[in-house]
Amino acid sequence: MRVLVSDKIAKEGIDILKSELKVDVRTDLTPDQLREIIKDYDALVVRSQTKVTKDLIECSNLKVIGRAGVGVDNIDVEAATLKGILVVNAPEGNTIAACEHTFALMFAVARKIPQAVSSLKSGRWERNKFTGVQLSGKTLGVIGLGRIGKEVAKRASSLGMNVVGYDPYIARENVENLNIKLTDLDEVLRTSDFITFHVPLTKATRRMIGEEQFKIMKDGVYIINCARGGIIDEKALYDALVSGKVAGCALDVFEKEPPEDNPLLSLDNVIATPHLGASTAEAQIVVAEEVAKDIIRALKGEIVKNPVNMVSVRPEEYSFILPYIRLAEKMGCLYTQLKNGRIQEVEMIYGGRLANMDVKLVTTAGIKGLLSNILQVPANLINAPIIARDRGIKITEKKIKEDEDAPGTVTMRVTTDKEVGTISGCVFEKDSPRITGIDDYKIDLIPEGYVLITNHKDKPGIVGKVGTILGKNDINIASMQLGRKSYRGDALMALSVDEEIPESVLKEIKAIEDLKDAVFVKL
Known part of the structure; x- marks a missing residue:
């Protein structure tokens, strides 16, 4: 990952960036020179001198823009948001x-x-x-x-x-x-x-x-x-x-x-005075360090401390909400691999301790997950709400406060032009996100890696037949979860496997008698 620092910032901030990223400090660039080289960088760090215009943003491949200071009026935040570029600043440092x-x-x-x-x-x-x-x-x-x-x-x-x-x-x-x-x-x-x-x-x-x-x-x-x-x-x-x-x-x-x-x-x-409000030695160090740390977090795919164009998380709620952000994204990603149809409405339902918190970023993560498998241009936590709005997807939140001391729960209810489906989840001890329900089926699935999900009749022999086909093709089963609506009724199976399942093997599984459907998903 490459970072361009185009304005003068404190050495302490540059040192933090250099500890994990490749950094170029070029504070003498003209607007034309900056436009010519910006496509080679993943992040840009500025103060107030560099003008980050719509034209510059559109010809870049930036993932994050950092402003070592409070104001961002020299950055076209709207253009950055539309392109899915995160903008961060350092509002507390000065x-x-x-x-x-x-x-x-x-x-x-x-x-x-x-x-x-x-x-x-x-x-x-x-x-x-x-x-x-x-x-x-x-x-x-x-x-x-x-x-x-x-x-x-x-x-x-x-x-x-x-x-x-x-x-x-x-x-x-x-x-x-x-x-x-x-x-x-x-x-x-x-x-x-x-x-x-x-x-x-x-x-x-x-x-x-x-x-x-x-x-x-x-x-x-x-x-x-x-x-x-x-x-x-x-x-x-x-x-x-x-x-x-x-x-x-x-x-x-x-x-x-x-x-x-x-x-x-x-x-x-x-x-x-010549714009000296933030010009103390202490403030310059703090803002440089703050923005450098957020640049690193952003490029690692972590939640940043001071987002400008993304919903933030209250500091006191950060550690609790973070695993739910990961969970919601996985839930959305799972849904669009399991289901078909044009998404019309998404309702995010929160219970337990989550019902007392600002969950907008959890909702945004769920929308990002839903869109990740249906778009050519990747959605992220910045542009996902805009993309959903432009596609006519209605997004709502509901909080159930009956048991506010219980662990947090989240349910994603998705309405398409074909059906209404739900996926539920929670976070167990040690920040372990779990999928706990798919439609009416209760399961306990760790949402990661490769998973085979089947709908079948609850009768002896079907699970064994699926296992035999996978074993014959040298595909190892890591874990298995079963959920059913009633005895000898419909059932759902989630098999976590260590290898990808080729289409030919999936076709063979689908041919099993009394197996209604089989879907291979990547989480």
């Missing part, structure tokens, strides 16, 4: 660095520190010119209450500030212990003395603050932006600074970087 830089700028703009330093170094002593304002007792508006926004709010409270916050995607209970008054955007703008932004740059947030929003704000408000350029309309911000509506502004990010000939930088009440 949280404290960005939070501390926010306060560095807030203190600096409130006390006019950069201007005072410049004046003093020019030989002037102008104490009266640089009277500032204190933070204690002021209202801080925090727009965006993710990891960084929460840390900012927490520290602002300790400084004696009143904190109001706006985030349409966060539940009130997630911030109730942080002394934050959660309200709407207009209320934050109307009541805040200082406003700080901690949102990603999306269609919804691009220029979310413009002329109309500045009109709502208090006269003499202070603006701090350590998030992303483009969130604030820079022309409207300039006008508000010139008019005095905004007393001061501290920026770490700009709509265009570097900000060539940006009129904001000509104003005395603007202080700015």
Whole structure:
């Protein structure tokens, strides 16, 4: 597996990658040069300099793209998702660095520190010119209450500030212990003395603050932006600074970087830094290490810690859910090898402890397994839901919470244009996934390797005849499971074997009297 690192990241992250993968560090590539060589790599690691465009993605064979940082606005995530490329980032690594830089700028703009330093170094002593304002007792508006926004709010409270916050995607209970008054955007703008932004740059947030929003704000408000350029309309911000509506502004990010000939930088009440929010030695090491570890996990086929375009698993549930992810994929893979028909609907039914958990990734794994045998282009945990949607497959989840202390169970009920079928499973001790039911038959099958599954009459001699044919062809039986509906009624047999069963041998087995069907599957 080959990895290309196209932006500068900490050596510690590169060392982790090199411990298991072949790594090329090329930080001087032009877009055309990158496009020319990208097809030779399985993974790409970037920071904010490299633009991972739709055009670049479509001509690549990438399996994973890693962003050593929080934002992914330099990556076309939608294009990557459609192609089944996993995107990972490092959302926690620079949280404290960005939070501390926010306060560095807030203190600096409130006390006019950069201007005072410049004046003093020019030989002037102008104490009266640089009277500032204190933070204690002021209202801080925090727009965006993710990891960084929460840390900012927490520290602002300790400084004696009143904190109001706006985030349409966060539940009130997630911030109730942080002394934050959660309200709407207009209320934050109307009541805040200082406003700080901690949102990603999306269609919804691009220029979310413009002329109309500045009109709502208090006269003499202070603006701090350590998030992303483009969130604030820079022309409207300039006008508000010139008019005095905004007393001061501290920026770490700009709509265009570097900000060539940006009129904001000509104003005395603007202080700015060149996108330094994550630029601490500690943060750079952490984000490089985090993304390197996820790149390795992704290329090994393991579940990653920080997916951007795939459902994540809560850290406290990770170890419990992981074997169910493997199980669900095997269940889907088994189903499409056993059954025929165009899939119309898939219902995933969860019981026991699983019913209390976020099982979206388990469901996605089941869909991936179903699609794996019916598509020319392989489905994966990133594009499986999109492929299912485009094929008109309805996907639903159901949770049965009657016995929440029991081990987790999962049932896949699939409706096709020909029939409705089910496969059930659970995970036994030591993370051992098992298929426990196929339609109405109860079995105990380890879902791996080669398996022969037969439907036959429950009568003496049939199992022996199947075994004789396999033995005659030097095919060894590893284990056998039998399930039946009733005595001398219909039965199902699952034979795990050590070798593939040729079509000619399978044809001979199918010819056995009272054997309705035989299917050879690979799991």
